[in-house]
Amino acid sequence: MVCDSITYHPTLTRLINFLETNNGRDKLLRTLQYLARLVSFYLLKTGSGVNSYYLARRIQDLFVLSRKPLRAFKPLRHLKTLSITLDNELEDSYTKTLETVKQAGYSLYYGFDSIYWLKLLGLLKNKNGKLVRKIEQVCSFFWLIALVSGLLQNLRQLRVSYHKKQALLKELTSSENKDPLDEKVNLEKQKETLETQNTLLSRAKREAFVRILDSIVALNSFGSARINDGVAGGAGIITSVLQLQDLWKNTNVKETTEI
Numbered sequence: 001m002v003c004d005s006i007t008y009h010p011t012l013t014r015l016i017n018f019l020e021t022n023n024g025r026d027k028l029l030r031t032l033q034y035l036a037r038l039v040s041f042y043l044l045k046t047g048s049g050v051n052s053y054y055l056a057r058r059i060q061d062l063f064v065l066s067r068k069p070l071r072a073f074k075p076l077r078h079l080k081t082l083s084i085t086l087d088n089e090l091e092d093s094y095t096k097t098l099e100t101v102k103q104a105g106y107s108l109y110y111g112f113d114s115i116y117w118l119k120l121l122g123l124l125k126n127k128n129g130k131l132v133r134k135i136e137q138v139c140s141f142f143w144l145i146a147l148v149s150g151l152l153q154n155l156r157q158l159r160v161s162y163h164k165k166q167a168l169l170k171e172l173t174s175s176e177n178k179d180p181l182d183e184k185v186n187l188e189k190q191k192e193t194l195e196t197q198n199t200l201l202s203r204a205k206r207e208a209f210v211r212i213l214d215s216i217v218a219l220n221s222f223g224s225a226r227i228n229d230g231v232a233g234g235a236g237i238i239t240s241v242l243q244l245q246d247l248w249k250n251t252n253v254k255e256t257t258e259i
Contacts, residue, residue: 034236
């Protein structure tokens, strides 16, 4: 039956499983949030009407408010990762320092984001202190620190993977091994390692691109006059779609039962 072919279709199953995850719902709402932000900027620039502009801004604010509860406990995950990073004695010191700063930045960012949520709910007023008045800028500051640290990690990964790739390419073009059997085994291992380095390079480039665009959004929220809502909205849409793609690829297509 047609109904059964739709009901049991793997894409529908994946979509249901995707929307059952916090990250899936969060990134979907994030995409809609920045889309509303871009639309509101367009309406303001084209003079399409005050009512339309404020409606788009109201929709954006609703998406922002809806996302906050989904991220309330994220500081715990980053604090755990921070603790594991500090205990890791084998990691490269440069990478360890950057990972420590990144996880600390995300922990503080999501922690202050929960305070910002209370402010949006009206439970905290500006008269409660300077921190409450500047809470959005504080969140953006720690987010920017985490993004810059992650970007430096990506650049280091690109450098390391590039040098490893070049060394492997030199080994593949040389024929020092005289034993054909050993040469064939080594060649297969080298090609496998080369594929791994290519994957790491692609992932690092993608993550660096996302973090550069997110840094633009963070600077806009921080109060940079040179970055308008149109640029920030466009950057936010691009990064949200890329993150949605990654989450979609990792979503299980098997049926899940909820007890």
